[in-house]
Amino acid sequence: QLVVITGGLGPTHDDCTKEALAKFTKRKLSFHKETAELVEKKLLERGVRISNERFLGAYQPEGMEILKNPIGTAPGLRFSHRGTEFFVFPGVPVEMEVMAEQYLIPYLEKVSRERRTIKVIRTFQLPESKINELLEPVIEEFPLLDVAFLPRHISNDIVINAPSEEKISLDRFVEEAKRALGEKIYGYDEDTMESTVGKLLRDKNLTLSVAESCTGGLVSNRITNIPGSSEYFMGGIVSYDNSVKINILKVKAETIEKYGAVSEQTAMEMAEGLRKVLGTDIGVSTTGIAGPSGGTKDKPVGTVWVGYSDREKAFAKKFIVNYNRELNKLIFSQLCLDTLRVELLREKGEGK
Amino acid sequence: QLVVITGGLGPTHDDCTKEALAKFTKRKLSFHKETAELVEKKLLERGVRISNERFLGAYQPEGMEILKNPIGTAPGLRFSHRGTEFFVFPGVPVEMEVMAEQYLIPYLEKVSRERRTIKVIRTFQLPESKINELLEPVIEEFPLLDVAFLPRHISNDIVINAPSEEKISLDRFVEEAKRALGEKIYGYDEDTMESTVGKLLRDKNLTLSVAESCTGGLVSNRITNIPGSSEYFMGGIVSYDNSVKINILKVKAETIEKYGAVSEQTAMEMAEGLRKVLGTDIGVSTTGIAGPSGGTKDKPVGTVWVGYSDREKAFAKKFIVNYNRELNKLIFSQLCLDTLRVELLREKGEGK
Numbered sequence: 001q002l003v004v005i006t007g008g009l010g011p012t013h014d015d016c017t018k019e020a021l022a023k024f025t026k027r028k029l030s031f032h033k034e035t036a037e038l039v040e041k042k043l044l045e046r047g048v049r050i051s052n053e054r055f056l057g058a059y060q061p062e063g064m065e066i067l068k069n070p071i072g073t074a075p076g077l078r079f080s081h082r083g084t085e086f087f088v089f090p091g092v093p094v095e096m097e098v099m100a101e102q103y104l105i106p107y108l109e110k111v112s113r114e115r116r117t118i119k120v121i122r123t124f125q126l127p128e129s130k131i132n133e134l135l136e137p138v139i140e141e142f143p144l145l146d147v148a149f150l151p152r153h154i155s156n157d158i159v160i161n162a163p164s165e166e167k168i169s170l171d172r173f174v175e176e177a178k179r180a181l182g183e184k185i186y187g188y189d190e191d192t193m194e195s196t197v198g199k200l201l202r203d204k205n206l207t208l209s210v211a212e213s214c215t216g217g218l219v220s221n222r223i224t225n226i227p228g229s230s231e232y233f234m235g236g237i238v239s240y241d242n243s244v245k246i247n248i249l250k251v252k253a254e255t256i257e258k259y260g261a262v263s264e265q266t267a268m269e270m271a272e273g274l275r276k277v278l279g280t281d282i283g284v285s286t287t288g289i290a291g292p293s294g295g296t297k298d299k300p301v302g303t304v305w306v307g308y309s310d311r312e313k314a315f316a317k318k319f320i321v322n323y324n325r326e327l328n329k330l331i332f333s334q335l336c337l338d339t340l341r342v343e344l345l346r347e348k349g350e351g352k
Numbered sequence: 353q354l355v356v357i358t359g360g361l362g363p364t365h366d367d368c369t370k371e372a373l374a375k376f377t378k379r380k381l382s383f384h385k386e387t388a389e390l391v392e393k394k395l396l397e398r399g400v401r402i403s404n405e406r407f408l409g410a411y412q413p414e415g416m417e418i419l420k421n422p423i424g425t426a427p428g429l430r431f432s433h434r435g436t437e438f439f440v441f442p443g444v445p446v447e448m449e450v451m452a453e454q455y456l457i458p459y460l461e462k463v464s465r466e467r468r469t470i471k472v473i474r475t476f477q478l479p480e481s482k483i484n485e486l487l488e489p490v491i492e493e494f495p496l497l498d499v500a501f502l503p504r505h506i507s508n509d510i511v512i513n514a515p516s517e518e519k520i521s522l523d524r525f526v527e528e529a530k531r532a533l534g535e536k537i538y539g540y541d542e543d544t545m546e547s548t549v550g551k552l553l554r555d556k557n558l559t560l561s562v563a564e565s566c567t568g569g570l571v572s573n574r575i576t577n578i579p580g581s582s583e584y585f586m587g588g589i590v591s592y593d594n595s596v597k598i599n600i601l602k603v604k605a606e607t608i609e610k611y612g613a614v615s616e617q618t619a620m621e622m623a624e625g626l627r628k629v630l631g632t633d634i635g636v637s638t639t640g641i642a643g644p645s646g647g648t649k650d651k652p653v654g655t656v657w658v659g660y661s662d663r664e665k666a667f668a669k670k671f672i673v674n675y676n677r678e679l680n681k682l683i684f685s686q687l688c689l690d691t692l693r694v695e696l697l698r699e700k701g702e703g704k
Contacts, residue, residue, distance in 0.1 A: 048479050129402050210590075221681075237589055
C-alpha cells in the first residue's frame with residue numbers, strides 16, 4: 001500500500017498537510033531546528049530575513065523521516081502507518097518532480113515485482129491515423145507489446161510498454177517501425193527536436209544561426225535549452241520590425257516590398273543574410289503570421305515560411321497551421337527545427 | 353451528477369472510449385458521415401490522404417450529441433445517462449481546454465447555485481513566507497474570504513475565493529494587499545509579466561529591443577507571445593557567441609576581456625548597444641550562466657546580470673538563482689522583464 005501526497009507543506013496559513021498528518025497519525029508537531037535553519041539560510045540567500053519560526057514552516061510531525069528538498073525551502077516527509085507507506089512532497093511541480101525521482105522512484109523500483117521496459121518513438125509531420133495505418137501490421141506481429149499513441153501538436157509519440165522478457169520483440173518492433181516511418185522519426189525516449197538537431201550539428205561540426213520573425217525568439221530559445229549548445233549555436237536575430245530585417249539581416253528592401261515580409265524570398269534572404277553576417281555554416285529562418293490578427297486572404301493566419309541556407313544552397317518551405325498564437329509559434333518553431341534536421345541528415349560534415 | 357471523460361477518442365487501436373461508452377450505455381456504434389468528412393478534410397489540409405473509415409475515427413455511439421472540436425480532428429460527445437450528465441473530450445490538453453471552455457463551463461455556470469468570485473494577485477520577488485507575514489493582518493480582517501498562496505518560481509500568486517455577496521470585502525482586501533505589497537504586485541488574474549510590460553510600453557508609447565545571452569531568446573519569445581507586441585517590440589539579438597556581442601551589439605572587446613562576458617559592464621553595453629543599433633527607446637539585456645556547467649568560484653552557475661538602457665541612463669543588476677538550466681533561463685527572463693517593468697513604472701512617456 002502506498003500513498004503519495006503533494007502540496008500544503010509551505011509556511012502559510014493555507015498549508016495544512018503537516019497538521020493533518022500529525023492528527024491522522026496521532027503524532028505531535030514539534031519544532032524542527034534543522035528545517036528552520038535550512039529555510040532561514042535559503043531565504044537569506046534570496047535577500048529575505050524572517051525569524052518567526054511559524055513562517056519558516058519549521059514544525060514537523062515527530063518521528064517521520066524528513067526528506068531534503070534540493071530545490072525549494074519546504075522539505076518532504078516519509079513514514080509508514082499501519083502497513084501503508086507514505087511519501088509527502090511539496091506541490092511546486094519542479095520540486096515534486098525532483099523529489100519523486102530522488103525518493104519515490106527508487107522505492108518503487110525496489111518493491112515492484114514486474115519489470116517492464118518502456119520505449120518511446122517520437123515522430124513529427126505524420127498524423128496519428130497515418131502512423132496507425134503504417135504500423136498496423138507491425139503492431140499485429142507483436143501482440144505481447146502494449147503500443148499506445150500519444151498525439152501532441154509538436155510530436156506524435158508511439159509508446160511501447162513491454163514485459164522485460166519481451167526485450168527482443170521490443171527491439172524488433174523498433175527496427176520495423178524505423179523502416180515504416182523513416183525520417184519522420186526524430187528521436188527516441190528523452191530526445192527532443194532541439195536535442196536531435198544539436199547532436200547532428202555537433203557530429204557534423206557545423207555552426208548555426210537563426211533569424212526569426214513570427215517565432216519571436218522561440219527557435220533560439222529551444223536550441224539554447226540544450227546544455228553545451230554554445231558549441232554550435234552562434235546567435236540569433238529576432239527581426240520583428242522590417243527595419244531589422246533590412247538593416248541587420250541584409251534582406252533587400254525591394255524583396256519585402258515586392259513579395260512581402262511573409263514570403264519565400266524574404267525567408268530565404270533572412271536565413272542567408274544572417275548566416276553571412278554571423279559567418280555560420282547554416283542559417284535558418286521563420287517568417288509568418290502567428291495571429292490572431294494580421295492574416296489576409298492570400299496569407300491567412302497560420303501561414304509560415306521556413307528558410308534554410310548553407311554554403312551551397314538556399315530554399316524556403318511554406319506551411320499552414322492555425323490553432324492559437326502561442327501554439328502556432330510552437331509548431332512553427334518545430335517545423336523550422338525539423339526542416340533543419342532533415343537537411344542535416346543529408347548534409348556532409350564540414351569544419352567550422 | 354456530472355462525469356467528464358478525456359482522451360481515447362482518436363482513430364487508433366488504443367482509443368477505446370467510444371466503444372466503452374457504447375457498451376456502457378447499451379447503444380450501437382455507427383458510421384457518422386459528418387465526422388468522417390470533417391476529419392478527412394482536416395487531414396487533407398495537412399497533406400495526408402486517408403479514406404479508411406476506421407482510421408478516420410468516424411464511428412460514434414448512436415444518439416449522442418457530437419461536440420465539434422475547433423482545433424483537432426476528434427470531436428467530443430455529450431449525453432445524459434440515468435440522470436448523470438456526461439461530457440467527453442479529446443485528451444490533447446489544448447483541445448480539451450478549448451472544448452471545456454466552449455461546452456463545459458457554460459453548463460456549469462448554468463447549473464451551479466453558489467456563485468463565487470475568484471481574484472488572483474500576482475507577485476514576484478517576494479517569497480511566500482514574506483507575503484504571508486505582510487498579509488497576515490489583512491487575512492485576519494476578512495475571515496469570510498478564502499485566501500490561498502500558490503508559489504511558483506516566476507510568480508507567487510495570492511488567490512482569493514469569495515462568496516459573491518462578499519464582493520466589497522474582496523475589493524477592500526485587494527486594496528489593502530496593494531498597500532502592503534506595493535510594486536511587488538505585477539498583475540492580476542490573467543496578467544503575465546509580459547502582458548504587463550506590454551501594456552506599460554504601449555501606454556507610454558515606448559519601443560523596446562532585447563539583447564540576450566544566457567536566456568537564449570526566451571525574453572523576446574515571451575514578449576512576442578502577446579498579440580500586437582509588434583507595436584512596441586522592434587527586435588532582439590541572441591548573442592550566444594562573444595563575436596556577436598562585439599560585432600552586432602557593439603560591446604567593446606576590451607570590456608569582455610577585462611570584466612568577462614558575464615559582468616555588469618557587458619550587460620550594460622549589450623543593452624545600450626542594441627538600443628542604439630535598432631534605434632529603440634529602451635534596451636534590456638541578460639548575460640549569465642544557465643548551467644549546468646560553465647560556473648566559476650566568483651561567478652557560480654545561476655549568476656545573471658540584467659542590463660537596462662534608455663536615453664537617460666544605463667544600469668545592470670545582479671541576481672543569483674540556481675535550479676536547473678531551463679528553470680534558470682525562465683527565472684532569468686522573469687528578472688529581466690521585472691526590472692524593465694519597475695523602470696517603466698518610473699519612466700515618463702515619450703514618443704517613438
